[in-house]
Amino acid sequence: MPVPGGAKLRETRLTRSPADPDRAAARAAARSQRRTSYTVEAVRHVSFDVPHGTVLGVVGSNGAGKSTLMRTLAGILPPTEGRVVVEGRVSTLLALGVGFNRKLSGRENVILGGLAAGLSRDAMEAKYEEIVAFAELEEIMDLPMRTYSSGQFGRLAFAVAVTMEPDVLLIDEALSVGDARFRRKSTRKMKQLCREDRTVVLVSHALGTIKDLCDQAIWLDQGELKLWDDAETVVDAYTSFLDVDQDALALEDV
Amino acid sequence: MSTAAPSPLRQPERQVFEKQVVGLPPLREYLRNAWDRREFAVELSRTKLRSQHFDTAFGQLWLVLNPLLLAGVYFVLVDILRSGEHPKGFFAHLVIGIFAYYYISGAMRDGVKSVTGGSRLILNQSFPRVLLPLSSVITAWKRFVPTLLIYVPVHVLSGLPITFGLLWVVPIFVLMTLMAAGFTMLTAAIQVYFRDLSSFLPYLLRIGLYASPVLYFASDVPHGYEWLLYVNPFGQVLAAWGDVLHTGTAPPAVSLAVGAAWSIGILIVGSLVFMSRERDFAVRL
Numbered sequence: 075m076p077v078p079g080g081a082k083l084r085e086t087r088l089t090r091s092p093a094d095p096d097r098a099a100a101r102a103a104a105r106s107q108r109r110t111s112y113t114v115e116a117v118r119h120v121s122f123d124v125p126h127g128t129v130l131g132v133v134g135s136n137g138a139g140k141s142t143l144m145r146t147l148a149g150i151l152p153p154t155e156g157r158v159v160v161e162g163r164v165s166t167l168l169a170l171g172v173g174f175n176r177k178l179s180g181r182e183n184v185i186l187g188g189l190a191a192g193l194s195r196d197a198m199e200a201k202y203e204e205i206v207a208f209a210e211l212e213e214i215m216d217l218p219m220r221t222y223s224s225g226q227f228g229r230l231a232f233a234v235a236v237t238m239e240p241d242v243l244l245i246d247e248a249l250s251v252g253d254a255r256f257r258r259k260s261t262r263k264m265k266q267l268c269r270e271d272r273t274v275v276l277v278s279h280a281l282g283t284i285k286d287l288c289d290q291a292i293w294l295d296q297g298e299l300k301l302w303d304d305a306e307t308v309v310d311a312y313t314s315f316l317d318v319d320q321d322a323l324a325l326e327d328v
Numbered sequence: 329m330s331t332a333a334p335s336p337l338r339q340p341e342r343q344v345f346e347k348q349v350v351g352l353p354p355l356r357e358y359l360r361n362a363w364d365r366r367e368f369a370v371e372l373s374r375t376k377l378r379s380q381h382f383d384t385a386f387g388q389l390w391l392v393l394n395p396l397l398l399a400g401v402y403f404v405l406v407d408i409l410r411s412g413e414h415p416k417g418f419f420a421h422l423v424i425g426i427f428a429y430y431y432i433s434g435a436m437r438d439g440v441k442s443v444t445g446g447s448r449l450i451l452n453q454s455f456p457r458v459l460l461p462l463s464s465v466i467t468a469w470k471r472f473v474p475t476l477l478i479y480v481p482v483h484v485l486s487g488l489p490i491t492f493g494l495l496w497v498v499p500i501f502v503l504m505t506l507m508a509a510g511f512t513m514l515t516a517a518i519q520v521y522f523r524d525l526s527s528f529l530p531y532l533l534r535i536g537l538y539a540s541p542v543l544y545f546a547s548d549v550p551h552g553y554e555w556l557l558y559v560n561p562f563g564q565v566l567a568a569w570g571d572v573l574h575t576g577t578a579p580p581a582v583s584l585a586v587g588a589a590w591s592i593g594i595l596i597v598g599s600l601v602f603m604s605r606e607r608d609f610a611v612r613l
Contacts, residue, residue, distance in 0.1 A: 149345050149454040151610045158345040164454075175375075175448075182375045189368035190455045192361070218379075 081124040081147060081242060081273070082159045116142035119156075120299045122292055124242075126161070129274040131288035131305050133281065133312050138294040140277045144244050147275060162241030162273075176220040180211065180230055183219055187234060201237055208263070209233035210256070225252050236263055243267060243274045261287075285309045352604050362456040369463040377467060391471055392478055395430055399423045406543050415545070420486040421570055424479050425542035428569050431472040432508040432562065433533040439464030439512035440519050440526045447613040457606040458599070461516040465509050489576030496572040496579055500587070503565050507591040510598030511561075517602045520612050540566045545574070546583075561590045 117139040124130045132140050145151040148164045175183060184205055188198035206212055209229045214222065222230070228251025235245055245264070252260065261283060268274055268287050278284055284291055284305055291308035293301040301308050381387035399422050406422070407414055442460040443450065450457065484490070519525045539560040541549070546557060546567035557563030565587035568579035 145451065145610070146345060148452075149343060150451060152345060152607050153347055155347055160343045160345070162342075164343070175446075177379045178375050182371075186368060186371055186375065187449075187453065189365060189371055190449065190453055190459070192365055192455070195367055195371075 131284035131291035134294035435468035510594035
């Protein structure tokens with residue numbers, strides 16, 4: 075029996091065919107080319123292992139496929155090709171998981187998220203206190219989430235993600251939220267979690283944090299695995315790539 | 329801090345995700361997972377109702393007033409069409425028929441967007457998606473129960489019989505619930521692929537109402553139109569429902585049998601379509 079908390083990806087290809095109004099512009103573009111549907115090939119032929127207890131950083135420009143990769147690790151998006159094996163439970167609350175219904179209060183969203191993740195009501199009530207204390211949002215928890223600022227939103231999401239105690243913790247962009255004080259607090263919490271012999275997959279644009287916290291890192295570029303090595307090497311390679319090719323990259327991000 | 333106590337999550341230790349967009353998940357495990365998380369469906373329905381102010385006095389009042397006003401409007405309409413001739417207990421029949429029809433159609437109206445509207449949750453969390461439409465059925469149920477209190481005085485004042493035979497409404501109500509669940513799952517799944525369904529649905533449901541023995545008694549259907557109550561999925565269930573409440577005796581066996589066949593059939597089709605498609609939802613949202 076393998077130790078819980080590892081993950082393997084083999085030749086994974088991930089695609090999405092969205093059709094919701096948010097992407098109306100993309101749809102119009104697709105229609106003008108006389109196509110009724112379109113498919114985004116977000117990740118192509120990516121293979122890597124995350125041994126138990128590793129903190130893996132994921133870097134790459136916007137649209138490189140980082141979030142899609144995370145959703146596949148969480149079992150949300152099925153791969154179009156290939157195979158993903160996860161030993162143990164995954165934190166299914168990615169950074170954006172909380173607040174799915176902005177009309178409901180922060181409290182209701184957190185409880186609902188926990189219940190959907192399979193926790194009992196009692197367990198979730200107990201965790202709730204911990205989450206609110208960490209996020210320091212006691213006063214606004216009973217207000218509808220549409221009244222939250224994006225920083226408050228992110229703080230709550232991060233607090234939920236780090237409190238759920240999964241075998242594999244997925245953190246997506248969460249470190250870049252909140253004010254300076256909360257960012258310091260969340261970095262400290264992340265360091266503590268990483269020391270706890272826990273498997274963590276961390277997506278972040280804060281390259282210093284990746285270097286600091288992660289053992290290994292992967293660099294995704296346009297859906298392809300460009301590099302998989304120790305965090306230092308990957309971040310250095312990525313940084314030099316950014317410096318050399320910054321204008322081209324900036325255009326790509328539009 | 330809650331570091332003690334084993335985690336209540338009961339997911340399998342090893343999880344393998346492979347290409348398998350369409351096709352049924354392992355049913356036993358899926359249903360157990362869904363049952364474990366039933367509190368989520370209940371809580372989702374509760375918070376949604378609260379956001380619609382269902383928990384306030386005026387919210388409750390509207391809930392009861394709305395179908396009652398509707399029954400009033402239809403009563404006047406039908407009375408005019410029938411040149412002022414209405415059989416005994418017709419108003420009671422109309423009221424309870426509309427309440428029952430709005431129970432099923434309310435679940436569908438609320439549930440059709442349960443998957444597309446929950447995209448944020450679906451894209452960020454893995455759980456049995458079937459809980460989303462089923463939560464809409466719970467909502468419809470909670471809206472239906474208070475309206476029964478309105479019906480009781482109407483029933484008594486209309487001088488309709490009060491017998492043990494009225495208990496037949498219980499199995500018929502169960503059939504209506506199965507049908508509501510089946511239709512809600514079906515429409516929620518179809519909505520993912522055809523986003524226009526939610527705009528169409530009110531018209532389909534209105535046609536369904538006119539084709540059901542709600543605005544008229546099942547026995548009043550003229551020759552040559554009886555087939556309508558068999559082709560319309562709601563037809564025989566509502567015929568049995570109206571008959572039991574009007575006569576206070578067991579419904580005709582044919583109504584019960586055809587109604588049960590439709591209800592169970594739609595439940596099976598709806599749940600199979602939904603479950604076999606749900607892994608594809610995250611890709612399409």
